[in-house]
Amino acid sequence: MRNLVSLLFALALSAPGARAATPAEIVASAPASAWTDIAAEDLLIMEFGDGKRVIIQLSTQFSDAHVANIRKLATAHWWDGASIYRVQDNYVVQWGDRSEKKPLPDGVAKTLPEEYSVDRKAVEDRVTIMPSSDSYAKTTGFLDGWPVAMNAGTLWPIHCYGMVGAGRNLAPDAGNGAELYAVIGHAPRHLDRNIALVGRVVEGMEHFSSLSRGTQALGMYGPDQTAVPILSVRLASDLPRQAQPHFQMLDTRSKIFADYARVRENRHDAFFAVPAGGADICNIPVPMRRRPDS
Amino acid sequence: MRNLVSLLFALALSAPGARAATPAEIVASAPASAWTDIAAEDLLIMEFGDGKRVIIQLSTQFSDAHVANIRKLATAHWWDGASIYRVQDNYVVQWGDRSEKKPLPDGVAKTLPEEYSVDRKAVEDRVTIMPSSDSYAKTTGFLDGWPVAMNAGTLWPIHCYGMVGAGRNLAPDAGNGAELYAVIGHAPRHLDRNIALVGRVVEGMEHFSSLSRGTQALGMYGPDQTAVPILSVRLASDLPRQAQPHFQMLDTRSKIFADYARVRENRHDAFFAVPAGGADICNIPVPMRRRPDS
Numbered sequence: 323m324r325n326l327v328s329l330l331f332a333l334a335l336s337a338p339g340a341r342a343a344t345p346a347e348i349v350a351s352a353p354a355s356a357w358t359d360i361a362a363e364d365l366l367i368m369e370f371g372d373g374k375r376v377i378i379q380l381s382t383q384f385s386d387a388h389v390a391n392i393r394k395l396a397t398a399h400w401w402d403g404a405s406i407y408r409v410q411d412n413y414v415v416q417w418g419d420r421s422e423k424k425p426l427p428d429g430v431a432k433t434l435p436e437e438y439s440v441d442r443k444a445v446e447d448r449v450t451i452m453p454s455s456d457s458y459a460k461t462t463g464f465l466d467g468w469p470v471a472m473n474a475g476t477l478w479p480i481h482c483y484g485m486v487g488a489g490r491n492l493a494p495d496a497g498n499g500a501e502l503y504a505v506i507g508h509a510p511r512h513l514d515r516n517i518a519l520v521g522r523v524v525e526g527m528e529h530f531s532s533l534s535r536g537t538q539a540l541g542m543y544g545p546d547q548t549a550v551p552i553l554s555v556r557l558a559s560d561l562p563r564q565a566q567p568h569f570q571m572l573d574t575r576s577k578i579f580a581d582y583a584r585v586r587e588n589r590h591d592a593f594f595a596v597p598a599g600g601a602d603i604c605n606i607p608v609p610m611r612r613r614p615d616s
Numbered sequence: 617m618r619n620l621v622s623l624l625f626a627l628a629l630s631a632p633g634a635r636a637a638t639p640a641e642i643v644a645s646a647p648a649s650a651w652t653d654i655a656a657e658d659l660l661i662m663e664f665g666d667g668k669r670v671i672i673q674l675s676t677q678f679s680d681a682h683v684a685n686i687r688k689l690a691t692a693h694w695w696d697g698a699s700i701y702r703v704q705d706n707y708v709v710q711w712g713d714r715s716e717k718k719p720l721p722d723g724v725a726k727t728l729p730e731e732y733s734v735d736r737k738a739v740e741d742r743v744t745i746m747p748s749s750d751s752y753a754k755t756t757g758f759l760d761g762w763p764v765a766m767n768a769g770t771l772w773p774i775h776c777y778g779m780v781g782a783g784r785n786l787a788p789d790a791g792n793g794a795e796l797y798a799v800i801g802h803a804p805r806h807l808d809r810n811i812a813l814v815g816r817v818v819e820g821m822e823h824f825s826s827l828s829r830g831t832q833a834l835g836m837y838g839p840d841q842t843a844v845p846i847l848s849v850r851l852a853s854d855l856p857r858q859a860q861p862h863f864q865m866l867d868t869r870s871k872i873f874a875d876y877a878r879v880r881e882n883r884h885d886a887f888f889a890v891p892a893g894g895a896d897i898c899n900i901p902v903p904m905r906r907r908p909d910s
Binding site for chain 1 (some may be wrong): 705706730748749750751752776777778783786787788798801802803804805808809812821822825826827828829864880883886887888889890891892893894895896897898899
């Protein structure tokens with residue numbers, strides 16, 4: 323067998339030649355104008371365990387009341403000293419106050435509306451439709467950088483890998499944003515329209531996904547396991563200016579994003595013999611990066 | 617907020633009452649006749665790191681030549697002392713001889729045919745079709761307990777979470793089964809029909825999915841990381857009889873599996889307000905268990 327490692331490296335790092343470009347190569351060729359800055363008030367920085375850091379982008383399209391609560395909880399340092407107490411394989415990591423007894427700060431709503439979908443017509447002109455069939459909805463696509471599904475009247479965000487939502491109890495309880503989870507497995511799309519999605523991980527996802535799985539029902543950490551302590555959760559906009567991270571996402575209405583999506587659907591680079599002929603919406607992750615000058 | 621943990625526990629453990637049953641409750645009610653034994657020669661037991669154990673079911677439906685090589689490699693103890701050297705987030709764990717210099721045992725084929733799909737007509741009478749649309753194929757379903765996709769003429773296995781395949785270099789190289797990988801993220805369906813799938817993890821998946829991610833390109837472990845040593849890989853049938861594990865899978869042509877799949881598509885238990893109206897084939901994992909008397 324030829325040397326697998328060096329071949330794969332060559333494939334990953336080489337410039338496009340006679341063969342077709344890879345998705346990563348297309349993204350690398352995107353003009354600066356195709357990248358959209360993410361505002362500092364939309365970035366949540368979570369530090370836990372032995373100094374691990376995960377950065378979450380808050381949604382500006384969905385779940386406004388949940389996101390407002392989350393901003394207030396971060397500004398009040400409410401999660402400091404809380405924990406990651408649930409890690410269920412192929413499902414979610416969940417964090418917050420496991421005792422559920424810690425009082426919420428003043429100004430944080432205790433109950434929230436069911437922000438599970440939005441009126442499609444109100445956002446239609448900003449949606450990019452994807453052509454592949456979907457197992458759950460008539461149509462899928464992207465709204466201002468977020469994966470969405472649609473039927474005739476409504477549009478809703480999708481539980482793809484890395485998406486962050488607000489835990490709740492039995493319906494119709496809608497949670498309050500104090501208990502959050504991130505998807506660490508195959509997209510649990512049956513949760514769509516049943517829980518408020520509030521954001522997604524933009525950096526450090528591997529620190530969530532590699533956590534030890536909980537040994538109790540639903541992946542709860544058992545008495546023989548140590549819940550992972552949360553050191554701090556901060557809004558980037560609450561940090562000193564020089565400490566703020568800067569991220570960008572690829573504009574899902576740009577020409578280069580369309581090129582990228584097409585290649586995710588049908589790869590013709592050297593590894594692939596049979597192009598897929600389509601792509602599940604969660605297999606078209608929206609490219610994110612640190613702002614180049616940051 | 618009511619106590620989330622105790623409520624979720626109650627939900628998971630309670631018997632079906634006025635509300636609809638959960639998928640787990642339906643599986644728990646399956647008659648013994650709906651469970652199919654997995655033969656000892658189809659189980660691969662892999663021990664690595666500090667005594668972690670993963671058990672893999674080898675395919676009896678696909679990739680016969682690859683699986684024959686894998687059985688011989690295990691019987692020759694070829695993987696003992698090899699390593700897990702690649703862990704790419706939301707993609708794969710890969711193991712084998714990273715140097716690619718270790719000679720293959722006598723009788724192990726160095727190159728193999730492209731066993732990526734089979735003739736649909738030859739297996740049609742054993743296929744259970746699922747009704748949901750799919751982003752990649754006209755039809756999906758199960759063949760003797762394995763998730764499959766189909767077009768008019770051919771049928772192929774699917775890269776769901778936990779599936780195991782045989783690494784290869786650039787097409788048309790088909791690999792030889794010595795380098796294996798397992799899916800640890802959202803189903804990378806673009807690999808379907810491009811790599812030989814040879815099995816799936818039936819126990820211990822969390823030991824793969826929680827491994828530290830590699831810091832180099834493609835998730836390769838870097839010089840500052842220690843590759844995870846493989847202690848042993850054995851066929852269950854090569855072990856003393858009393859040391860052999862015994863597993864069963866739910867018969868995908870049984871009535872109870874059909875009930876289970878319907879509920880995966882539309883959940884009406886207490887948590888869910890909006891049933892999904894469908895299920896991606898990889899969100900209908902085939903139930904597996906230890907044989908009750910074992």
